[in-house]
Amino acid sequence: MIEFEYHPAIEAGQDSEDTLTLYFVGEQLLLPQRLIDQPDSDVPWSKETLAGERTLEMVLGTVDGETLRIAELTQAQDGWQTISLRDYLMNSREQDFRVVNAAAQLKYWRSTQNYCSRCGTGLVTIANDRALLCPSCQYRSYPKISPCVIAVVRKGRQLLLANSNRHRTAMYSCLAGFIEAGESAEEALAREIFEEAGIQVKNPQYLVSQAWPFPHQLMLGYLCEYDSGELNIDTTELNSADWFDIDDLPLLPASQTVARKLIDAAVTLIRDC
Numbered sequence: 093m094i095e096f097e098y099h100p101a102i103e104a105g106q107d108s109e110d111t112l113t114l115y116f117v118g119e120q121l122l123l124p125q126r127l128i129d130q131p132d133s134d135v136p137w138s139k140e141t142l143a144g145e146r147t148l149e150m151v152l153g154t155v156d157g158e159t160l161r162i163a164e165l166t167q168a169q170d171g172w173q174t175i176s177l178r179d180y181l182m183n184s185r186e187q188d189f190r191v192v193n194a195a196a197q198l199k200y201w202r203s204t205q206n207y208c209s210r211c212g213t214g215l216v217t218i219a220n221d222r223a224l225l226c227p228s229c230q231y232r233s234y235p236k237i238s239p240c241v242i243a244v245v246r247k248g249r250q251l252l253l254a255n256s257n258r259h260r261t262a263m264y265s266c267l268a269g270f271i272e273a274g275e276s277a278e279e280a281l282a283r284e285i286f287e288e289a290g291i292q293v294k295n296p297q298y299l300v301s302q303a304w305p306f307p308h309q310l311m312l313g314y315l316c317e318y319d320s321g322e323l324n325i326d327t328t329e330l331n332s333a334d335w336f337d338i339d340d341l342p343l344l345p346a347s348q349t350v351a352r353k354l355i356d357a358a359v360t361l362i363r364d365c
């Protein structure tokens with residue numbers, strides 16, 4: 093398992109021949125061809141210095157004590173190819189998943205925060221704080237994190253799972269949604285499941301969380317139980333949703349996702365009952 097630590101500040105860092113670098117082209121990861129074919133065969137960063145115009149550079153932190161930088165290039169290089177963040181994360185190892193997740197969120201924040209939202213002055217980096225500072229009014233911009241709830245609902249031996257409009261496959265997953273300002277996670281969970289599926293739930297139990305870089309979500313994972321209601325699907329968000337017996341589950345998300353961890357935990361809970 094690799095040790096990952098954040099750098100204490102946002103800065104471009106010193107350019108050096110042998111610094112570990114994780115490359116992006118826009119929102120996509122840039123990887124050597126061998127890793128495109130098999131994302132879980134090695135770490136996605138390297139000491140290779142790629143030529144080409146760099147639109148963003150920053151230090152992310154350290155992996156096993158070595159500095160790791162993020163660099164965004166304008167285009168792919170010979171022998172390297174882009175892969176969508178989602179496709180990479182679904183096929184990566186958990187230890188790399190965590191670092192790429194952090195890198196993608198920091199990069200997104202850095203590339204979308206250029207001016208002070210209070211007075212419009214250009215933001216600058218500062219020492220010893222992972223923030224950007226307005227030199228005019230002293231406002232500090234921190235990386236944005238959007239909390240979401242994600243839940244699997246149990247009814248006897250069945251789980252409520254949905255195929256979202258966002259999914260490009262027949263995969264079924266948990267229901268999820270953003271927490272509104274002023275709402276608790278449990279209130280958001282009850283509201284989202286009722287809005288999306290017409291189901292009232294009870295006994296929400298927090299289980300696990302996971303950062304999810306699309307673009308800056310923090311998923312809070314819950315198990316809960318069916319209380320009342322008939323399935324009534326919000327078709328603006330879902331293609332379909334249904335109750336599935338734990339012995340007849342549809343295509344599920346990859347094992348490193350919080351959705352799959354919740355589904356697996358619910359199945360274990362039901363089998364142990």
Ligand SMILES: [Zn+2]
Nearest residue numbers: 208211226229
């Ligand atoms: Zn300002």
